[in-house]
Amino acid sequence: MIKKFAILSTLFLCVNSVFANSHEAQISEGIDIFSTVTRELDMYYADTLNIKDLMNKGVKGMLSSIDPYTVYIPEQGQKDFKFMTTGEYAGVGSVITKRDDKIYITEVYEGTPSHKSGLKVGDVILKVDTFDCKGASVSDVSDHLRGLPSTEAKVRILSASDGKEKTISIIRDKITISSIPVAKMISDKTGVIRITSFTKGVADEFKTEFLKLKKQGMERLVIDLRDNPGGILSEAVSIVSMFVNKGEKIVYTKPKLSSWAETYTSQTDPLDLGIPILVMVDEGSASASEVVSGAFQDLDRAVIMGERTYGKGLVQTTRDLPYGGSLKLTISKYHIPSGRCIQAIDYANRDKNGNPERIPDSLTTEFKTKNGRIVRDGCGILPDVSFKKKDGSEISYHLYVKNVIFDYVTQYEKSHPVAPKSVDQFEFKDWDEFKVFVQNADFSYNTVPEEYLKKLVEVAKKDSVYDGAEKEFKALELALSHCQDLELEKAKDDIVSIITYEYIKRVLFQRGAAESELKYDSMVKAALEVIEDDTKIKEILKK
Numbered sequence: 001m002i003k004k005f006a007i008l009s010t011l012f013l014c015v016n017s018v019f020a021n022s023h024e025a026q027i028s029e030g031i032d033i034f035s036t037v038t039r040e041l042d043m044y045y046a047d048t049l050n051i052k053d054l055m056n057k058g059v060k061g062m063l064s065s066i067d068p069y070t071v072y073i074p075e076q077g078q079k080d081f082k083f084m085t086t087g088e089y090a091g092v093g094s095v096i097t098k099r100d101d102k103i104y105i106t107e108v109y110e111g112t113p114s115h116k117s118g119l120k121v122g123d124v125i126l127k128v129d130t131f132d133c134k135g136a137s138v139s140d141v142s143d144h145l146r147g148l149p150s151t152e153a154k155v156r157i158l159s160a161s162d163g164k165e166k167t168i169s170i171i172r173d174k175i176t177i178s179s180i181p182v183a184k185m186i187s188d189k190t191g192v193i194r195i196t197s198f199t200k201g202v203a204d205e206f207k208t209e210f211l212k213l214k215k216q217g218m219e220r221l222v223i224d225l226r227d228n229p230g231g232i233l234s235e236a237v238s239i240v241s242m243f244v245n246k247g248e249k250i251v252y253t254k255p256k257l258s259s260w261a262e263t264y265t266s267q268t269d270p271l272d273l274g275i276p277i278l279v280m281v282d283e284g285s286a287s288a289s290e291v292v293s294g295a296f297q298d299l300d301r302a303v304i305m306g307e308r309t310y311g312k313g314l315v316q317t318t319r320d321l322p323y324g325g326s327l328k329l330t331i332s333k334y335h336i337p338s339g340r341c342i343q344a345i346d347y348a349n350r351d352k353n354g355n356p357e358r359i360p361d362s363l364t365t366e367f368k369t370k371n372g373r374i375v376r377d378g379c380g381i382l383p384d385v386s387f388k389k390k391d392g393s394e395i396s397y398h399l400y401v402k403n404v405i406f407d408y409v410t411q412y413e414k415s416h417p418v419a420p421k422s423v424d425q426f427e428f429k430d431w432d433e434f435k436v437f438v439q440n441a442d443f444s445y446n447t448v449p450e451e452y453l454k455k456l457v458e459v460a461k462k463d464s465v466y467d468g469a470e471k472e473f474k475a476l477e478l479a480l481s482h483c484q485d486l487e488l489e490k491a492k493d494d495i496v497s498i499i500t501y502e503y504i505k506r507v508l509f510q511r512g513a514a515e516s517e518l519k520y521d522s523m524v525k526a527a528l529e530v531i532e533d534d535t536k537i538k539e540i541l542k543k
Contacts (some may be wrong), residue, residue: 089174101135180194180195240266246266250336284310316331340375343359409503497519
């Protein structure tokens, strides 16, 4: 009997051991299959394979089934990753794009080697050292422009100014792109600070700009987080900490490993506990932007205005991998002061096509702000004051994407050599000239209704319906056909704002361009009406 009991006990322990190790066994099995398949392909596949490229694609394919933020970064991708998180890289300081098999410069950053050497927006890059750029990809040309600080790059260009080829010697340098392109007064007592991403050091830069505006008489603050995709969490926490009590909980995480759990509280004395704050957000505001706007909302410290935010409440960290690579992986979720999680997409559950879906509103949970206002999880940040940004006109969109405005501004800059010294000094007054340029550019486009009619005619002709109703179709075509000159006039304000932005970006660079946008920004005007109404602000936060 004792012997039977001993045998049963041993079997029980073995079964437990098998179950305990089943997860590890699955990992071992998966690795074995992956490596065996790779070896078999290398040995027997009919053509020679690039094994390194194949392995990279295999890893990326595996990770893509989890969520879009868990990614493998090979050694050659580390520079781009560092730039995304720090805003720093070593290069020349230009933005380039490919068009008609040519590489054009579309932006030059102020004070960078490109600016100092005289490169202009509209220049075509022909060669970088001995590398021929004709037909090359943007990433290939970027790789050749980047390099170690203090190294030389000989750039052969076709100049936009005089149409001549010339070679320019550029000494590469460390490039830092500011994440605060604009901080200025927009009325006698209201200032705005725009944050484009939460890169390293942005909180210190924000503090400096805030104190400057305070000296200029700022009594109300608008923080613009629209289209801000996020960044470094600690930078976001530092900015919130400037306006809440020391020791206030701002955000915490719930990871799989409890030892990785973190709670972020305000560690410093506040800069200003009383200044009214309005935060502008939209569907492009994500991650750290949602932590800032969500924490302000939960603590009833600011009014949130705009559109429902993206809903990225996932936290990533990086792990070093062999051969210089790294793995950026999701390890937990953000929870803001009320306890809610802002994650809006459920990557664990997918539809029949394998696509993740947003969490239905019916499955979200109510939470309460410090003052008892109801907020919800699972849906990003819902604004206190909704504001739907106005869509641009269709013709202005086509003028922009077809580079008509870009080419016009290149010509305009050439014929206006004396640049304004500030945004306020510039007013575009050459509308008739622009209309002639559009006519000479042989510009045309079809409206959405015209595109639908075109498809309808194609279907009607296939079904032999067209012949019997040709007269009606022709009448409809005539009714939908648009007069381009009339369309231009209707969209004049929209087009002028784009021309102004494109020109100012060239002569007054990033900060000037951001200030130019403010002049035509309808949400900024609406934000002023809200934040300068003290009664309304108090009603919203105490509701």
